[in-house]
Amino acid sequence: MRFSKTFIKTLREAPKDETAKNGALLTRAGYIHKEMAGVYDYLPFGIRVIENIKAIIRDELNKIGCEEVLLSALQNPELWEKTGRFSDTEVDVWFKTELSAGGVLGLAPTHEEPLTNMLKTYVSSYKDLPLYIYQFQTKFRNELRAKSGILRGREFLMKDLYSFHTSEEDLDKFYNEVEKAYGRIFERLGIGDSTFETFASGGIFSKYSHEFQTFLPVGEDTVYYNKDKSIVLNEEVLNDEVLADLGVSRDELTETTAAEVGNIFKLKYKYSEPLGLKFADEKNEQKNVYMGCYGIGVSRLMGVIAEKFSDEKGLVWPEAIAPFKYHLIGIGAEGTKAAEEFYNKHEEMTLFDDRDLRPGEKFADAELIGIPFRVVISDKTLKDGMAEVTLRKSGETKLVKIEELEEL
RNA sequence: CUGGGUGUGGCGCAGUUGGUAGCGCGCGACUUUUGGGAAGUCGAGGCCGCUGGUUCAAGUCCAGUCACCCAGACCA
Numbered sequence: 202m203r204f205s206k207t208f209i210k211t212l213r214e215a216p217k218d219e220t221a222k223n224g225a226l227l228t229r230a231g232y233i234h235k236e237m238a239g240v241y242d243y244l245p246f247g248i249r250v251i252e253n254i255k256a257i258i259r260d261e262l263n264k265i266g267c268e269e270v271l272l273s274a275l276q277n278p279e280l281w282e283k284t285g286r287f288s289d290t291e292v293d294v295w296f297k298t299e300l301s302a303g304g305v306l307g308l309a310p311t312h313e314e315p316l317t318n319m320l321k322t323y324v325s326s327y328k329d330l331p332l333y334i335y336q337f338q339t340k341f342r343n344e345l346r347a348k349s350g351i352l353r354g355r356e357f358l359m360k361d362l363y364s365f366h367t368s369e370e371d372l373d374k375f376y377n378e379v380e381k382a383y384g385r386i387f388e389r390l391g392i393g394d395s396t397f398e399t400f401a402s403g404g405i406f407s408k409y410s411h412e413f414q415t416f417l418p419v420g421e422d423t424v425y426y427n428k429d430k431s432i433v434l435n436e437e438v439l440n441d442e443v444l445a446d447l448g449v450s451r452d453e454l455t456e457t458t459a460a461e462v463g464n465i466f467k468l469k470y471k472y473s474e475p476l477g478l479k480f481a482d483e484k485n486e487q488k489n490v491y492m493g494c495y496g497i498g499v500s501r502l503m504g505v506i507a508e509k510f511s512d513e514k515g516l517v518w519p520e521a522i523a524p525f526k527y528h529l530i531g532i533g534a535e536g537t538k539a540a541e542e543f544y545n546k547h548e549e550m551t552l553f554d555d556r557d558l559r560p561g562e563k564f565a566d567a568e569l570i571g572i573p574f575r576v577v578i579s580d581k582t583l584k585d586g587m588a589e590v591t592l593r594k595s596g597e598t599k600l601v602k603i604e605e606l607e608e609l
Numbered sequence: 610c611u612g613g614g615u616g617u618g619g620c621g622c623a624g625u626u627g628g629u630a631g632c633g634c635g636c637g638a639c640u641u642u643u644g645g646g647a648a649g650u651c652g653a654g655g656c657c658g659c660u661g662g663u664u665c666a667a668g669u670c671c672a673g674u675c676a677c678c679c680a681g682a683c684c685a
Binding site for chain 2: 210212213214215216217218219220229235237238286291292293294295310311342344345346348353421530532533558559560561562563564565566577579581589
């Protein structure tokens with residue numbers, strides 16, 4: 202991408218209402234634009250990061266046999282009334298809207314109901330199961346208070362996966378596979394070291410659910426951990442019974458704050474029963490389908506990673522999700538010409554700062570935007586066929602032959 | 610929702626005892642610059658969140674309202 206062709210402009214100062222680090226940096230660097238409290242636009246750099254996060258998640262889910270769909274955001278109340286979840290007392294985050302022809306619709310805060318219902322069309326026998334179906338979808342939740350940049354919004358991007366099984370054992374087996382896949386996903390996203398599977402309250406049908414919590418000072422959740430025993434639990438389940446279950450005592454646990462980036466739930470037949478999703482087993486007996494659901498907050502992840510990897514100069518993206526690999530700058534007539542040539546060969550992975558600015562401004566923006574490799578080709582370095590490469594993460598600078606840049 | 614705070618050009622801010630807006634950055638043109646956010650000259654851009662009121666006169670005072678931020682409560 203040519204910087205001169207985008208509409209993006211970096212800001213020296215963050216807007217006053219962006220006090221959270223993630224919101225401030227992502228706004229200054231041109232990744233997001235705030236529409237209103239808890240509602241953001243994703244700009245060209247921003248959607249590249251989002252798409253990179255999605256690609257990693259998609260890759261790992263496809264590997265364990267999941268199929269991708271895209272369900273509707275508008276919801277039919279009749280469906281949700283069957284599970285009792287259209288009620289504002291039951292689910293207090295609904296955005297509801299009226300049809301001009303009369304009647305009410307909801308904007309989906311989650312998708313158990315529509316997917317479960319939809320599958321009645323396609324599932325009738327044990328031979329049709331199991332199924333693992335996921336989507337990346339914008340969720341709408343009428344939060345009492347949006348806050349912390351893109352960490353808690355009213356409209357946000359989420360990956361939600363639902364699994365459908367003939368038995369509890371099969372659900373358990375897949376649940377474990379998802380646990381492992383999530384571990385790989387957070388590892389690849391660069392937050393494996395600080396993201397932990399955490400015991401949380403399980404709802405009606407199982408004792409626990411699991412959250413994936415990334416330790417983070419501005420995280421909203423309080424968790425307790427014991428590194429030696431590899432135990433992390435949400436404060437909501439910090440009680441004597443749970444401590445006994447897990448074999449730890451209160452004084453062996455350390456408190457910290459964390460951001461929930463994913464969660465996994467065993468739903469069993471909580472939704473399949475009221476919605477009537479059944480299958481015929483080998484004996485031709487009708488049974489409820491067992492279900493699980495598994496979420497990852499995609500836009501929140503972008504905020505968590507921005508928050509976690511940044512310094513006083515700006516963002517520091519992990520290479521796997523950076524919007525570009527190279528931040529290319531040409532200096533001098535010959536250097537600029539050589540930069541153009543490099544850009545023409547590597548357009549897709551390069552942000553070419555071809556704006557008519559002095560080098561200092563371009564360097565400052567490179568640090569703010571946080572692309573892993575800053576590549577400077579100048580008349581000086583060009584004499585030896587070299588480019589200067591600066592690693593955003595460490596600040597380390599080295600000279601690299603231009604034709605060897607792609608090996609970085 | 611409770612408490613606190615803030616709304617003035619794209620962004621950050623100032624605006625004294627009420628007299629119809631100013632600074633920095635950014636933006637446009639020209640000139641000189643060109644490896645760490647350049648300099649000069651000229652210029653464009655705001656009715657001061659919104660509504661109502663007081664007054665000869667309101668960004669400045671009063672009332673109401675909306676929005677945004679922080680803390681808390683809440684988070685299927």
